[in-house]
Amino acid sequence: MTGRPTPPSAAHVDTVRSHHGEDVDDPFEWLRDKDDPDVIAHLEAENAYTRARTEHLAPLQDAVFAEIKGRTQETDLSVPVRHRDWWYYARTIEGEQYAVHGRIAVGVAPDRPELDPGLAPEGEEVLLDGNREAAGEEFFSLGAFDVSPAGDRLAYAVDTTGDERFDLRVKDLASGEVIDDAVRGIGYGTAWSTAGDHLFYTRVDEAWRPFQVWRHEVGTPAEQDVLVHQEDDERFWMGIGASRDDRHVILWLGSKNTSECRLLDAEDPTGELRVVAPREEGVEYDVEPAGEHLWVVHNRAHRDFELAVAPIGATSAQEWSTVVPGEDGVRMSGVEAFAGHLVLSLRREGLTQLQVLPLSGHGRPVGSGYQVPVEEEVYSIETGANPTFEASTVQVQLESMVTPRSVYDLDLATGGLTLVKRQPVLGGYDPADYQQQRLWATAPDGTPVPISLVSRRGLEPDGSHPGMLYGYGSYEISVDPYFSISRLSYLDRGVVYAVAHVRGGGEMGRGWYEDGRMELKNNTFTDFVACAEHLVDTGWVAPDRLAAEGRSAGGLLMGAVLNLAPEKFRVVHAGVAFVDALTTILNPALPLTVGEWEEWGNPLESADIYALMRSYTPYENIRPVGYPAILATTGLNDTRVFFVEPAKWVARLRETVTSDQEERPILLKTEMVAGHGGRTGRYDAWREASFEIAFVLDQLGATTPLLR
Template sequence: MSESSIRPPVAARRPTTRTHHGDVFEDDYEWLREKAAGEVTTHLEAENAYTDARTAHLAPLRETLFDEVRSRVQETDLSVPTRRGDWWFYGRTEEGAQYGIQCRTAASGDDWTPPLLEPGVPVPGEEVLLDGNVEAEGHEFFSLGAFDVSDDGTRLLWSVDVEGSELYTVRVRDLVSGELFDDVIADTGQAFFTPDGTGILYTTRDDAWRPDTLWLHRIGTARDADVQLFHEPDERFWLGAGITRSRRYLLIDLGSKVTSEELLLDIADLTAEPRVIWPRRDGVEYSADHAVVDGEDRLLILHNEAALDFELVSVSASDPQGERQVLVSHSPGRRLLDVDCFRDFATVEYRSEGLARTALMDLRTGALDEITFDEPLFEAYFGGNPEWHAPFLRMGYTSFVTPSTVLELDVATGEKHVRKQQPVLGGYDSAEYGQQRVWATATDGVQIPVSLVWKRSFGEPGDGLRPVHLYGYGSYEHSIDPGFSTMRLSMLDRGVVFAVAHVRGGGEMGRHWYEDGKELHKRNTFTDFITCAQHLIDNGITTPARMIAEGGSAGGLLMGAVANMAPELFAGILAGVPFVDALTSMLDPSLPLTVVEWDEWGDPLHDAEVYRYMKSYTPYENVRDGVAYPRILAMTSLNDTRVLYVEPAKWVARLREAGAADVLLKCEMSAGHGGVSGRYNAWKERAFELAWMLDVFDLAD
C-alpha cells in the first residue's frame, strides 16, 4: 500500500455548544475529553497507527539517528561527586541501562577536592543508594521524584511516579541495616527529611493538581497521625517548602504567577505557628534566604515591590517586616533572579543583555563580583552546593557549541577549575560550529534577539539558503538560554541551522519582556516569532520551503497560533504537548491548573475582554478552512496532567476537517507531560521527531 493511499482517522463530529459573554461556540470534538471512554482510546490508537504508517519509510533514518546519538554518548559514566557531610554523593550510568544509579563514598576530613572517578572503574568504598533500573522493573514509565539522605547519613528517602501523573509514592530505607521501613506515603509532591532524619516533610495536591498542603510525618507512625503544618486555600497559590542551607529554618513558599508570600518556622519547633515574612500583596513577588551577618540572623529578600527587575534587601529574621537594608538596588534591565546564602558570602544570579550572569556577593555591603566567561553566548549557573561552609562553589557552564561543563570556583581566589566536561565521543570539535545572535525588528519597533547555531563547513548563515529549525517558547518568563545538545549535532551535521527566537513572554531581556508577552499582550509572542522567521528569510538565510518551527507545551500554543497566522512561512511545524485548546481549558476551573493559570493568560470565565482576546488567537478556535497549512506533527501523552491529551487530539481533528493535508498525532499511552521515561526511550522519541523534520527538509535520504 502506498503512503498516499493511507487514510487518516476521521473523528466523529458531535456538536457541543459553549456560551460565554454572549458568544456561542460550537465544539464538534469536545467528546474526545472522555479519557475513560473506549471510543476515545480507539481513536487515539487509530491516530498512532496512522502516524506509524505514514512514517514507516523513516524507520531506517530513525535507527541511524538513534545510533548517532548513542555513538556520541559515553554510556557508562559518572557525575562529579558533591560533598555533603561525611560523604561524596554522585550518580552514574551503565551502558544499556535506561536509568541512573545513585551512589556515595566516604569523604576524608577537610579535603574538599572531589575524588576523580573514572567511567567503568570501580569506586573504592562505593555504596549504591538507589538503582533506578531496579525501581523501574515491571513499569512502562518511571520517574524518580524526591531523593534525600538524612543529615547523619543513616536514612534514605525517595519517591517514584510510575504513571506520568506527577504524583509520587515515598519510601524510606535504613542505610545501616538495609531495612525498608513500613512507611509508605502515596500521592505526594515534594518530600524531604527533617534535619534529624526522624520526620518527613511532604506536600499533597488538591483535586486540581495544585500543591496546597504541607505535612509532617514521623517515621514509624501511621499516616493518619501526620500533622498538617499548613494549608493554602486560595486556588491561585501553589505551596512549596524547603529547609535553608543553614539548617536553621523551614521556609514555606506560597505563590501565584504574580504574587508571593513566605512563612518562616524554626526548625527546632516545626509545629509552632508559622511567621509571615511579608504579607501577600497582589503583584508583589519575593523570595527569602537565611544568612548570618556579624552574628545576627538575617533574611535576604529578593522582591519586586516598586522594582520591576527586582531588588535585594536584608532584614532581621526576628523582625522581617522591619527596617530594610538595600544590598543590591533595582537597576532597569538587570533582572535579579536568585540569591543563595552561605556562611561567609552569598551568590546572586541575574540576567543582563539577554544572558544569565552569576556573581559572588558580600553579605555586609551587597557588592557584586561578577564571574566572567569568554564566549559571547553562554549559560552559567550555580548548582550542587548543599554545604553551608564549603570553600568551593560548584557551577555549571555551557553554550550552543560548548558541552556541559562542571566548574568549581575557589571562593578565596576566584580561580575556576574544570572538574568535568560532558564527553562527546567521535571526535567532536567545537571550532567546527558557530554561534551568534542577530536581531529582528518587530512591528512595534522592538528588537527581538535570535540565536543561531550552525556547522561552519556548510558556510556562514546568509552565504546560501539553508534549512532552518526555528525554536520558540515565550511564556512564564522562561528563558531559552544557550545550551549544548548531542542530538542537535545530527541536524547541524546535515546542514541545518538551529535558531531560537527569544520572543516576548519569556524572560531573556528582563521582566518587561515577560510583561509584554502575557495576558492582553500575548499576541506579541506570536507576532515576534513570525517577525524572527521573516527576518531569516529576508536576510537570505532560508526560505519558507526550508524552515520548520518547533515549540512545546506553552510553546505548542505558539506553534498553533503561528500556524494559523502565517502558515505560508513554514514547511513544517512540530508541536510537543501543545496547549492548543487554551480557551476551553481556561474556561473550566475544575480542570487541573486552570485557576492558577489565570494570572498568565487572563480569566476568560469572568472577564469578557479576556475572553474575546483569547478567542482571537487560541489555535483550536482559529483553524481556517481551505488554508494551505504546513506539515504538522503533534506529540502528546495520555497521562499528561498539565496539557491534557485532548487538546492536540481536538486540534488535529479540526485541522483535518479544515483541509490540512498532512497532519500527524502521536500519543504516548503510558507517559506524562515530559514524554517517555528512560534515556534510550527519550533518544528514540527525539529520533522520531528529528527524522520527521529531516523528511520535511527533504534530507531523509
C-alpha cells in the first residue's frame, strides 16, 4: 500500500443519447441532478480527494496568498467620478471582503476630492456597504447598482447563491432605509424613470434567458408590475439601461448575429417603446442617444462596423447617415457621445485604440480627430466611468502586462492625458523588472496568430523555462493584455506567461471571430496548439514544462487541445469548463442552448454540425494515451456551465487516460456555494486563486521564487 488516497469512482448508469442515426451511451449523465444526495456525495468525495492530493501544497498556497495580499493595497479608493451634484466612488477596507460605495456632495467638494483611503471621508454618504449586505452569506454579488436621476434613491439587486438571479431592493438615500424589496428573481440591470418613481427590470425564463422587461412602481406590490416587452424569439437576449443624459430608457435585444434597440422617453415611463430600426437578420447595431442625435455603430455596410448618425426620433435604418465608414481589419466596437466630442472604441492588429472626433456646433464630426497615444508594445486602453454628457475631460483607463491599471483624465480638446491614479502594487514592485512583447505563431493554415508574452526581465529564450499559456477564443470576446497582481507569483518563480489570441475571439476583427466559430471552430484549437509549439520552438518554454489554462468556453478549448495534443502540456487548469458541449447544445431546455446555436451550429437539425461537434467535444474524445495533470474547478450553482460537465469529464478522464495519475493527478474541485465566477469575497477569491496557482507551480517544478 502506498498510502495514497483513492480517487472517487463514479457509478455507471446507462443513459443513451440518440441523434442522426447514432446511439451514444453516457454512463455519467446521472451526475446532472444536484438535488440527488448521491450526486452531492460524489462531489464532496471529489473535494475530499482533491484536498488529500494537494495537502502538501498548503505551505505554497499560503505563500502565494500572502504574496497576493501583500502586494494589494487592501484599504484603497477608486477615482471619484462626478455625476450631477455628487462625486461617486467605492472604497475597500483592510480585512473586509467587499467594497463600500459612497458619495460626497459637490457642494462639499467642488473639485474632485483628494481622499485618504484609510479614513472615512468627511461628508461621506454611504450608499451601500457590501460587507453589511453580505453578512452571514457565503456568496454575495450585485446585479444592479443604479442611483435615480434625482440622486435620492438607489436600486440594487443581490444574488446570494451564485445562480445569477437577483432580488431587487430600493433604498431611500436620505433615511438609509430600504423602502421596497417586493421584486424577486430578476436578471441583470435596471433603469429609472426621470422622476425616480418607476423602475424597469428584466426577468429570465426557465432557460435563464432574459426575455421580459417589466415596469415597477416603487412602493407597490410586485403583482402590480406591468409587462413592457416580451421577446419570444428564443435566440434573443435583452438588456436594460439608461442613456448618458438619463433622457431615455434603452432596451437592447440581440442574438449572436442580429440586434435591435428600442427607446423609451424616461419622462413618460408608461409610454411605448420605440424601435430604432427593425431587426434585420445578420445586422447588428448599437445606439448612443445624445441630444437631438442618435449615434449608431452597425455592420449593415461593413463587417467590421461603421459609425452613422440619425435623428433622435429615427425609426428606420434608412435614416442613418454614414459618418465614419468601415475599414477592413479595424473593428469599431462602440461610440460614446459628449457635448463637443465623440470617442470611438476600435481595435487594430490585435490592440485596442481610442479615436476622438470633435463635433461642430451642429453636432457633426469635424475632421478625423486624433488617436489617444499609447507607447507600450502590448496594452489595453478603454474609456472608464463617464456619466456626464457635458464633460470636457473623460476618464480613460490604460494598462499592460507590466503597467498596473492606470486612470487618466483625457482633455478632449487637446488630447492631453493626466494621470489620476495608478493601481498600487506594494512590496517594491517595479515594472522595469519585467519584460513584455508580442509574438506571432503560425497556424496550420498559414494564419499568423498573435501571442502576448510577459516574463521577468533578463530571461532569455534558452529552452529551459516553465511557461503558462492562457486562451479563450469564443463569442468574439477578446483577452486583451492586462495587469494582474496574482500573475506576479508565476513571473517571480521564473514562469513565462503568455496569452494566445486565437480565432473565435475578437482580437483581430470580425473576420477573426468568424474564422473560429461554427464549421470553422477547429481553428480555435489548432491555433492554440500552434501557439504552444511556437513558445517551445522559439525557446521561451521548455518542452516538458508548459501549463495551459482556460475558463468557461476557454475550458472547452482546454479539453479540446488536451485531446488534440496532450503531449504538449505538463499541467492544465480548466475552470468552469464547457467540456460536454454537444450534450448541452443538443438540449434546448438548458440555459443558453438555443441562443448558442448561432455560435456553434444546431446539432439537432444538422447532421453535419452534429458530426463536427461530436469530433471535438472534449468529454467524448478522450484518448487512451498519456495526459498531463489536470485541475478542473466549478461551482455547484453555476447557471452558465453546469457543474455536471467537469464532473463527467473528470470521471471519464480517470477511466481512459494511460498516464500515471499518481504523478499527474486528475482533480475536481467544486465550490458548493458559488456560480460561474467562483467565490465573491476578495480574500476568498485570493484563496481560490492561490490554490490554483500552487497546483500549477508544483506540477511545473517552479515553486521557489527567483533571487532578485
